[in-house]
Amino acid sequence: MSEKTTCIKIENLVKTYGRGRTRALDGISLEIGNGEVFGLIGPNGAGKTTLMGCLLSLLRPTSGDIHIFGYTPDNLRVKELSAFLPERPNFDAWMTARQFMSYHHMLAKLPHKTSKQDVEEALRQVELDPSAWDRRIKKFSRGMLQRLGLAQMLLGDPKLCFLDEPGSGMDPIGANLLRKLLLNWKKKNVTVVLNSHHLDEVERVCDRVAFIKGGRIHQIEELSNISKEEITIIVKCSPELEMPDDVLCSDIAATLEGHYFGITEHCLRFRLKHEKDKASLVKALVEKQVAVEEVFQERRGLEDLFIALHNEDLRR
Amino acid sequence: MSPAVYLFTLWVKFSSMSSVLGLLFLAIGVPIILSSVAVDGKTADLLVNLVNGPTLAMAISYTFMQDNIANTRQMNDGEYLSLLFARPLTRSQYIVSKWLAGSTGVFIIMMLNILTFNTAQTLQGRNTVVDLNFWSMSDLILNALSYSALMVVIRSFPMRLGIAVFIILVYASLIGPALSFSMSSYEGAIPAVYMIFQALVFISNFLHHFVFPGIDLFEVLNTTRFSVLPLVTYVSNILMYLLLGTVLLSRREFSYGEE
Ligand SMILES: Nc1ncnc2c1ncn2[C@@H]1O[C@H](COP(=O)(O)OP(=O)(O)O)[C@@H](O)[C@H]1O
Numbered sequence: 241m242s243e244k245t246t247c248i249k250i251e252n253l254v255k256t257y258g259r260g261r262t263r264a265l266d267g268i269s270l271e272i273g274n275g276e277v278f279g280l281i282g283p284n285g286a287g288k289t290t291l292m293g294c295l296l297s298l299l300r301p302t303s304g305d306i307h308i309f310g311y312t313p314d315n316l317r318v319k320e321l322s323a324f325l326p327e328r329p330n331f332d333a334w335m336t337a338r339q340f341m342s343y344h345h346m347l348a349k350l351p352h353k354t355s356k357q358d359v360e361e362a363l364r365q366v367e368l369d370p371s372a373w374d375r376r377i378k379k380f381s382r383g384m385l386q387r388l389g390l391a392q393m394l395l396g397d398p399k400l401c402f403l404d405e406p407g408s409g410m411d412p413i414g415a416n417l418l419r420k421l422l423l424n425w426k427k428k429n430v431t432v433v434l435n436s437h438h439l440d441e442v443e444r445v446c447d448r449v450a451f452i453k454g455g456r457i458h459q460i461e462e463l464s465n466i467s468k469e470e471i472t473i474i475v476k477c478s479p480e481l482e483m484p485d486d487v488l489c490s491d492i493a494a495t496l497e498g499h500y501f502g503i504t505e506h507c508l509r510f511r512l513k514h515e516k517d518k519a520s521l522v523k524a525l526v527e528k529q530v531a532v533e534e535v536f537q538e539r540r541g542l543e544d545l546f547i548a549l550h551n552e553d554l555r556r
Numbered sequence: 557m558s559p560a561v562y563l564f565t566l567w568v569k570f571s572s573m574s575s576v577l578g579l580l581f582l583a584i585g586v587p588i589i590l591s592s593v594a595v596d597g598k599t600a601d602l603l604v605n606l607v608n609g610p611t612l613a614m615a616i617s618y619t620f621m622q623d624n625i626a627n628t629r630q631m632n633d634g635e636y637l638s639l640l641f642a643r644p645l646t647r648s649q650y651i652v653s654k655w656l657a658g659s660t661g662v663f664i665i666m667m668l669n670i671l672t673f674n675t676a677q678t679l680q681g682r683n684t685v686v687d688l689n690f691w692s693m694s695d696l697i698l699n700a701l702s703y704s705a706l707m708v709v710i711r712s713f714p715m716r717l718g719i720a721v722f723i724i725l726v727y728a729s730l731i732g733p734a735l736s737f738s739m740s741s742y743e744g745a746i747p748a749v750y751m752i753f754q755a756l757v758f759i760s761n762f763l764h765h766f767v768f769p770g771i772d773l774f775e776v777l778n779t780t781r782f783s784v785l786p787l788v789t790y791v792s793n794i795l796m797y798l799l800l801g802t803v804l805l806s807r808r809e810f811s812y813g814e815e
């Protein structure tokens with residue numbers, strides 16, 4: 241791949257609410273490359289939506305600079321090139337899906353000639369059933385609304401997409417569609433900024449993720465650095481019997497070049513380099529008289545990083 | 557100016573039965589009622605003034621602006637405006653589009669209103685009707701533009717303040733003609749009452765001249781000593797209102813958590 245040019249440049253961004261009472265963003269500096277799929281991950285109240293609001297010039301930064309394609313965010317050129325899915329969209333419920341899309345086609349200043357065709361193409365891409373195209377939005381189910389939200393993003397082939405918690409409350413089919421669209425954008429070299437506290441869908445498509453909390457970026461991870469091989473093993477022990485001690489578990493993990501996280505509610509949590517070590521781990525535990533009841537497995541990914549970061553924070 | 561916002565603002569009025577009925581009431585119901593309550597020539601004159609004057613125009617304009625310029629919380633709108641302003645649309649384009657749409661709406665409804673009123677008057681055999689000629693038509697258009705500019709500002713205020721100001725303006729616009737009408741029959745009455753009347757008329761006139769940016773084109777163009785002052789006042793009033801609306805909207809931040 242060719243050298244990436246900068247799409248979004250954020251320098252020392254601070255945003256306070258209520259005359260400085262809430263410091264929602266506390267000095268964010270960040271560069272996002274053209275064609276990069278960038279995840280912003282953090283708990284509720286971390287400042288993700290606020291950051292996105294500043295990028296879209298819906299909010300005025302208290303201090304700091306933002307440049308997108310070399311322009312300030314309120315430049316209409318930037319808006320012509322971008323698409324946005326709000327966290328809590330509110331559509332004109334009295335319109336039909338088709339009318340709503342045509343309205344946004346017009347708002348996006350796209351040529352009237354191609355309106356019908358563009359609208360239908362977008363609705364088809366989000367797999368909204370054609371029988372619903374001329375139905376009023378107020379009769380839409382949650383899943384259909386999510387599709388419509390994604391559809392309005394597709395108008396005009398944006399070069400930059402902002403999605404605020406798109407996956408929250410999505411059913412598996414919707415999540416699948418979202419993933420498909422994200423991959424499609426990635427293929428077309430569209431820059432994507434995605435807010436999420438739900439990690440699954442992000443994990444598979446993001447090039448990088450930033451962990452944001454309390455208005456600061458704590459860590460930026462390149463996802464290619466995270467081995468896809470690594471897995472998390474959760475071992476549930478019988479509550480009637482005595483729990484194994486931490487030293488023992490850490491030792492066992494160490495022999496397998498793994499890591500032991502500790503115990504919560506009778507569950508031991510391990511991380512292993514390879515899936516094939518799972519059997520060895522269980523064997524070793526049983527040999528040391530640990531009352532293993534059940535074994536679960538999770539793919540090691542952002543979830544763990546997230547939890548690790550969170551715990552680290554609590555300890556501080 | 558954004559054609560999308562302009563068309564949307566007019567179109568949204570046909571989105572629900574209640575808003576269509578509301579407009580029909582203003583366009584047809586009100587003039588029929590007015591025409592049927594006239595008892596003599598004098599009342600009829602008063603009603604002609606009312607149909608001609610700013611009150612109805614303001615009410616219509618207010619209705620057209622209803623779909624939210626800046627007081628979003630009332631609509632529980634989530635991130636409605638967030639999505640809108642993520643599109644290539646500046647806040648001043650938005651204000652201007654709302655203003656032109658409101659003006660168009662006022663013009664159409666007022667035309668219907670006047671035609672209905674005149675028809676109703678004629679059917680009842682009265683000859684006091686609203687004159688429709690070049691001058692009154694241009695006044696209608698010019699006033700539609702100026703009242704809508706005023707309503708853009710009022711709709712940019714926080715919800716409650718906006719309603720309060722609107723009510724005061726409607727009251728002021730109603731009380732002027734009503735008072736001068738009744739004053740003529742009170743001329744011999746107790747001086748104190750008369751003075752209160754005069755004070756109220758004065759306040760109402762004051763508001764008329766400084767808040768309602770109305771214009772009478774015939775008077776401006778056909779006086780012996782032509783003066784550009786009324787034209788300048790008219791134009792600068794509208795510009796000021798639009799600017800104020802834009803400033804108020806630009807100060808706004810859009811987020812769902814907004815206070
Ligand atoms: N309009 C607002 N007024 C006051 N405080 C706000 C506003 N919007 C967000 N906040 C506060 O700013 C912080 C960050 O919020 P937000 O950006 O919505 O976080 P996230 O999207 O990560 O959940 C929170 O503490 C929130 O309460």
Ligand SMILES: [Mg+2]
Binds near residue numbers: 289290327404405
């Ligand atoms: Mg949020």
